[in-house]
Amino acid sequence: MTTFFNTILVGISSGSIYALMSLSLVLVWRSTRVVNFAAAGQAVLSTYLGYEAMSRLHNYWLSLPIAVIAGALISAIVESFVMRPLAKRSKGSPVESIAPVIATLGILGLIRGIAGLVWGNTFLQYTSPLSSKGFMIGHTTIPFSPLNAAIVIGAAIVLAFFAAIFRFTRLGLALRAASFQPEISRLSGIRVDRIRTIGWAFAGAAGALAGALVTPTTYLSPNSLDLLLVSGFVAAVIGGLESLIGAVVGGLVLGVGFAFILQYIGSEVTFSAAFIILIIVLFIRPQGIFGRGGSREA
Amino acid sequence: MKRKSPATRFLISLGVGAFLLIASGHVDELRAYQGAQVAIYAIAIASIVLLTGYSGQISLGHGALMAVGGYAAVIAQIHWHLPYPLTFLIGGIAGALAGYVLGIAAARLRGPYLAGTTLALAVGLPSLANQFHILGGEQGLQFDVGTAPTWVGKDFTQYRWFFWVAVVMALAIFWLLRNLLSTRYGRRWRAVRANPTAAALTGIDIAKAKVLAFTLSSAVAGLSGALFAMLLGLVAPLAFTLTLSFTLVTGAVLAGVSNLGGSIIGAIVLVAIPELSNAVATHLGGSDRVTANLPGVVTSVLLIVTVLLAPNGPKIPRRHK
Known part of the structure; x- marks a missing residue:
């Protein structure tokens, strides 16, 4: 029984990380209908920047927000300089749904290459002051450490932050409108391009946090x-790719x-x-747990 | 451009083949190795072109399908003692089977979903090799095609022989695909890609056409995987990485994704870039770090620029039928 609970604890901790990455993919998907395969690269680059900050400031807690802000900036740059021009150029062409995928792969490769050039391909340590030794309950150590707790809390804060923005602010409304009906949003005075970049920046921040944690x-x-x-x-698909809550639940389930x-x-x-779970989800419930009906078309 | 008949195409292939095979006698082992690499990449890229350029599906997991073909070929040699030309066939068949299963899932998915699913396959499948004893674990399995037969002549080097085998296979595959694409199957795939709704209205079973394209593409990928295993002399999980899958997509895009002949150009570019950037890196007195990462940077930049400037692939005069 203890093993059972311990396994769940381990799962929640790693699930929170998946949830953050999944959140990053969902935010991009919602704002531009692109699955951002470069998310891994962006998060790696921001984590390297966090590592640099750490080696200068010697403080993990200062390096964390630096990595997150860097992640947001990188993502905004990627959107404005590659994805937006691409969307305009490939509009209506037969490759409209494929070109962005390929572009994000290119960005992933480019970022990896740059990271390799700058920091080398060796394994670096980016350490946190938090202990990765499990908490003690009575005399038994559970496999849930202060570091795990920070991961779960960090993910929860980010989720609450995004949920609040989407639900309660004008920006959130604009983000939802721009992804749902770009033309009508534009007519009603929303700067769709800028809103999309903000969507990407949020996504970059979530991915960066996942990387740094x-x-x-x-x-x-x-x-x-x-x-x-x-x-x-996989977590995003389990959650339905559209829903923020779905992304988090998907991450935790996974x-x-x-x-x-x-x-x-x-x-x-x-x-x-991961692959088998993905295939099962796509066969049984292709719209995900939180997705609405309809086929999975881009 | 006038349409060529299958016979004309066959003669052209024969001519190109004869030229390449004779030329192979005048280069060193490294060039022969790279030549074989180009031929094998060209087959693998052709499988992506068939899939993406003709049926409008995307796969980031063709490296995994190559692994299926490679492992199948090696197992056929080890356990059934088949002669190696037959093992290539087994590789193709295994690829087709895997592709059929995947294609059924793929036909329900579009664009990003399919990309993500095949990505998961690329990551997941090679690591399966560590699970089963028969697959040889991390070390992989040896694949021994043997040296050149005596009838091709004395002093026939190993890589020159591999080059011959790869070139003959590549020409055969290209000839077959080229002809196939000018039949009704090719036309159906193009119709599905250009406008699925219109294609469905003319009575094309879209799902069927897509599954068929995926199966065939996987068969070609499986065969190229078997050839890849021959060139490496082994199959191992590390030979079929995510990077390999990405490399194939890159090659297809660089070549113009809807042009079968372009796959050869794509393959040449893929083999040339590491070579050229190595030369540049050495010239600049770069460290290992530069040598290891420059090719990736160059290919990625090329990929981004190609997609940005010509999302449909470089403009090549198309035949209108």
């Missing part, structure tokens, strides 16, 4: 977050699912499990 538990290298991208995508597979089957299957 997960890296202390592993290592940092130009492609250390690739797997996170796949998990984030995290707990992975934790059980890890506990009861073995670590080697996790990669394949």
Whole structure:
């Protein structure tokens, strides 16, 4: 029974990371109808910048917001300089739904390459002052550490922040309107382009936080977050790709699912499990848990 | 441009083949190796062109399908002791089977969903090799095609022989695909890609056409995987990385994604870029860091620029039928 609860705790912690990455993908999807495969690259780059900040300031808590702001800026740059011109050029062409995917892959490759040029392909340590030793309850150590707690709390804060923006602010309304009916939004005075860039910036911030929170538990290298991208995508599809809540629930479901597979089957299957879970979701409930009906068309 | 008949195309292939095979006698081992690499990449890129350029589907997981083909070929050799030309066939068949299953899922998905699903496949499938003892784990399995047969002549080097095999396979595949694409199947795929609604109204079963394209594309990818295994002399999870899948998509885009002949150009570019950027890096006195990352940067920039300037691929005069 203890193992069971411990597994759930582990799952919630890693699930929160997936939730953040999934949130990043969903925010981009909602604002521009693009799945941003460059999210892994953007998050890696912002984490490297956080690492740089850390090595100068010697303070993880200062480097964290720096990484997040950097992530938002990188994402906004990617949107304004590559994705927006591309959307205008490929509009109406047969490759309209494929070109953005390829462009994000190009950006992913470019960022990885640049990171490799600047920081090398070695594994760097980006450490957090929080202990990764589990809390003690009575005399037993549970597999849930202060670091895990910070991850869960960080994810919860970000989710609450985005939920509040989307629900209560004019910006949130504009974000929703611009993704839902760009033409009509433009007519009613919303600067759709700018709103989209803001959507991307939010997404970049969420991805950057995911990178900066997960890296202390592993290592940092130009492609250390690739797997996170796949998990984030699977989580987003489980949640329906449209819904912020769905992204988070999807992340948690996937995290707990992975934790059980890890506990009861073995670590080697996790990669394949992501694919199998994805296929099962797409066959059984292609619109995701929180998605509305209709087919999965771009 | 006038349409060529299958026979004309066959003669052209024969001519190109003869030229390449004779030329291979005048280059060193490294060039022969790279030549074989180009031929194998060209087949793999052709599989993407077939899928994306003709049926409008995208796959970021063709590296995994190459792995399926490669492993199938090696297993066929180890356990069934098949002669190697047959193992290539087995590789193609295995790829087709995997592609059929994936294609059924793929036909329901579009654009980003399909990209994400195939991405998960690219990450997930090669690691399966660590799971099953028969697949040889992290170390992989050896694939021994053997040295050149005696009838091709004495002093025939290993890579020159691989080059021959790869070129002959590539020409055969291109000839087959080129002819296939000018049949009604090719026309159906183009119709599905250009306008699915109009295609459906003319009575084309879109899902069927897409699944068929995916299956065929995977068969070609599987075959190229088997050839890739021959060139490397082994199959291992690390040979079929996510980067390989991305590389294939890059090659297809650089070549103009709706042009079969372009895959050869794409393949040449993919092999040339690391070579050229290595030369540049060495010239600049760059460190290992530069040598390791410059090719990635150059290909990525090319990819972004190509997509931005010509989302449909470089303009190539198209035949209108």
